[in-house]
Amino acid sequence: NAGVTQTPKFQVLKTGQSMTLQCAQDMNHEYMSWYRQDPGMGLRLIHYSVGAGITDQGEVPNGYNVSRSTTEDFPLRLLSAAPSQTSVYFCASSPDQGRTNYGYTFGSGTRLTVV
């Protein structure tokens, strides 16, 4: 049982490049979400999904795109990278949107630098 797996762990992009951050979970969780963590700002919600085929915006969605074609995978796409997107990105999942005893499980993060 691997939990929540994020790839890559580190990435350097040039301004304007696009890329996809991968997130996969093997716990059959319906709810998945993406956060970014910045110094002094804490963790902020980018996008989330309550199930396959359903996604919605969080607090800071601009510049990011998501889709959810399967229960297991929830990739985050940067359409045209900007230095302001330099951050650490975390993917999280929950079986029930965090409403009961299970809470959220987080991946180990992707550290992204945009130059």
Added chain:
Amino acid sequence: KQEVTQIPAALSVPEGENLVLNCSFTDSAIYNLQWFRQDPGKGLTSLLLIQSSQREQTSGRLNASLDKSSGRSTLYIAASQPGDSATYLCAVSTGANSKLTFGKGITLSVRP
């Protein structure tokens, strides 16, 4: 809008001390509150989760309490050790889609 506050931002204590980390939130209509630990450059590890109907949860040397009506939670760490040095994050689950709102964390340093 839910806001979560953790004060102070940093704390340094000698080994062996019992300590309390505080968390406050503005909207008491929460589903649960979760305490996480984050080591430098690492991901988030869940420590304890308290349901809105519960008052406290315990795991080893850790005890978390919840007073929903006053919008407060505390994480009690007994007999602190240098290995407890990390950032401790508090997060609450609220709203129609149970979004998780985080505090900015308390960075704890336990001196040998």
